[in-house]
Amino acid sequence: MTQTDAGWVKIVGLGPGNETMVTVQVQDVLAEATDVVGYIPYVKRIPERPGLTLHATDNRVEIERATHALEMAAAGQRVAVVSSGDPGVFAMASAVFEALEVGKPDWLDLDIQVLPGITAMLAASARIGAPMGHDFAAINLSDNLKPWSLIEKRLRLAGEAGFAMGFYNPRSKSRPHQFGRALEILREACGGDTLISFARDVSKPGETITTVTLNEATPAMADMRTVVIVGNADTRRVGRHVYTPRYATEG
Amino acid sequence: MTQTDAGWVKIVGLGPGNETMVTVQVQDVLAEATDVVGYIPYVKRIPERPGLTLHATDNRVEIERATHALEMAAAGQRVAVVSSGDPGVFAMASAVFEALEVGKPDWLDLDIQVLPGITAMLAASARIGAPMGHDFAAINLSDNLKPWSLIEKRLRLAGEAGFAMGFYNPRSKSRPHQFGRALEILREACGGDTLISFARDVSKPGETITTVTLNEATPAMADMRTVVIVGNADTRRVGRHVYTPRYATEG
Structure with missing residues (x-):
């Protein structure tokens, strides 16, 4: 050849x-x-x-x-x-x-x-424990290539479906307020006690993993180097780990 | 130590x-x-x-x-x-x-x-082209650990959200009829022209990849060795490949 x-x-x-x-x-x-x-x-x-x-x-x-x-x-x-x-x-x-x-x-x-x-979401999930161990959705929170209204709609429907969620590009300097709005929608759709994890620089030097409830979460916890993972209603802590069981207790 | x-x-x-x-x-x-x-x-x-x-x-x-x-x-x-x-x-x-x-x-x-x-869904996606190139959901279609009614609800909401979808465990001998029901729901929620790909034995000898429309899909196209991927309204063919654009045309 x-x-x-x-x-x-x-x-x-x-x-x-x-x-x-x-x-x-x-x-x-x-x-x-x-x-x-x-x-x-x-x-x-x-x-x-x-x-x-x-x-x-x-x-x-x-x-x-x-x-x-x-x-x-x-x-x-x-x-x-x-x-x-x-x-x-x-x-x-x-x-x-x-x-x-x-x-x-x-x-x-x-x-x-x-x-x-x-992919970053599953690398982050592994470091957190197993938060994506049940049905889940992956959403890019940047509105560069789709309207913000569509992102809001998807957050609401994913919450209603009981999906765990992984978010790429959660927050940038050019759109500082949208992630705060996303957190508001998630509190309404999933409940404020739902666990949310912020995984920054996953697998790299300086990696940080922080897990709080949606009520405790603030926009400043995320930037463009962060993958954000939200659990479902069954997601819980066991020891140092956060995981979602394979089974569903909701109907 | x-x-x-x-x-x-x-x-x-x-x-x-x-x-x-x-x-x-x-x-x-x-x-x-x-x-x-x-x-x-x-x-x-x-x-x-x-x-x-x-x-x-x-x-x-x-x-x-x-x-x-x-x-x-x-x-x-x-x-x-x-x-x-x-x-x-x-x-x-x-x-x-x-x-x-x-x-x-x-x-x-x-x-x-x-x-x-x-993971199988993303290995299959790579062989198909890039069907998960926009927001997507991953759903386990087995009802061993959750009620079938919850799976139906998630299929409808994921379709309404415009997510591409990846399905694990789509069909087994012990529940032969459920995948046919899933295809019915998807036709209603996503439209019959939406592309669906069946990826069997991905990356292994005998791998097969088949892409049809939801209208053309039949339950027999899937078994437990198959990962099924459904596109969104923008998913299309280009040459031998199937991909979902990064942008969304729906609102």
């Missing part, structure tokens, strides 16, 4: 931060790649080596980055698109398919694969 | 089946363990070695298995409790904490850790 025949895009998950939480298959892809593209802090995690070009780009340019990856693969390069966590969960996989949809028709024949990683 | 001081329980995720989808930290725990406990097919994945005792037990004895793990750790053994996928998602982590809650008080001081793995 010529180099042109061998081009590919593999969208890989680097896990939450700790290098021992990467899968073997993702390590293998990174060893075979000619190019790595991704957001600056994730590309910084990839060691330099001869034959590998690192393309680090800023936040909020996901479609440009994805298009660049597809262009390079069409030219025969072996391109790893890196995300932290799992690329299929609020990360680069959907952005690559969005770019593919509006890109050159012959890109549809490219070898494009997604290789999962440990 | 004496051996008694060094006992621990680490509840580890083996991922969906392919050995390259295990994390490095889980491999390290398996190398350090004196005992491995788990359901027969998962324990079969662990290579035998001198100094390691394998304790394989049948399905539906999770609390007995968890109690045995805690007893051995209290006696100074280094015990790996193995689950496929992620132990925190419909697997052994909650069972260990349930056993801890009703066990000997001094077990609360044991070193108990959960080490995540690639």
Whole structure:
């Protein structure tokens, strides 16, 4: 095969931060790649080596980055698109398919694969105990790509359903008040005694895990480096751990 | 430290089946363990070695298995409790904490850790494309530990919320009719044109991935080795892939 025949895009998950939480298959892809593209802090995690070009780009340019990856693969390069966590969960996989949809028709024949990683919500859950041990929902609290009203609706319905919940991007400087509103809705929908955990820098140096009740929770407990996990009505403490039983006591 | 001081329980995720989808930290725990406990097919994945005792037990004895793990750790053994996928998602982590809650008080001081793995839903999502690329819910369709009426309620509310959904344990011989009922509810809640994917034996030999619309889906497409993923109103095909955009078009 010529180099042109061998081009590919593999969208890989680097896990939450700790290098021992990467899968073997993702390590293998990174060893075979000619190019790595991704957001600056994730590309910084990839060691330099001869034959590998690192393309680090800023936040909020996901479609440009994805298009660049597809262009390079069409030219025969072996391109790893890196995300932290799992690329299929609020990360680069959907952005690559969005770019593919509006890109050159012959890109549809490219070898494009997604290789999962440990997503932040489940890495946080493991450190907390097992708060996602029953049915759960994962919600991105950023309103960059959907209206805030839809986020409020989803919080209410997820609470009514009795789902445990994991929240990505709970709070940023550009929208400081929304997370306080989310906490209000959750107190109404789930009850103020429900446990909520704030997991910051999971698996990284300085990791902190804090569990309180929804009544005790304040917006300042979360920032963009925090994953927030809310339990269901059965979620409880046992010793140092917080877990949700496999069974449901509500009907 | 004496051996008694060094006992621990680490509840580890083996991922969906392919050995390259295990994390490095889980491999390290398996190398350090004196005992491995788990359901027969998962324990079969662990290579035998001198100094390691394998304790394989049948399905539906999770609390007995968890109690045995805690007893051995209290006696100074280094015990790996193995689950496929992620132990925190419909697997052994909650069972260990349930056993801890009703066990000997001094077990609360044991070193108990959960080490995540690639859960079946997200492994399937990666093989399909990126169907979980927007907000989503994960639901265990087995009514062993909760009433079927609660499952129906959650399906309706998740559809109303516009969540993509991942279903574990969609169908078994002992409850052949419930998955047909779930498909009826989903058609009503999400619309018959919504895409549904059936991922069987993900990452294992003989893996099959089938995507149809809810109108085309039949109960026979799922069994206990299948993870089922339902998209939201924006989920679509691009080439060979199925993905959900990061943005929402509904309000």
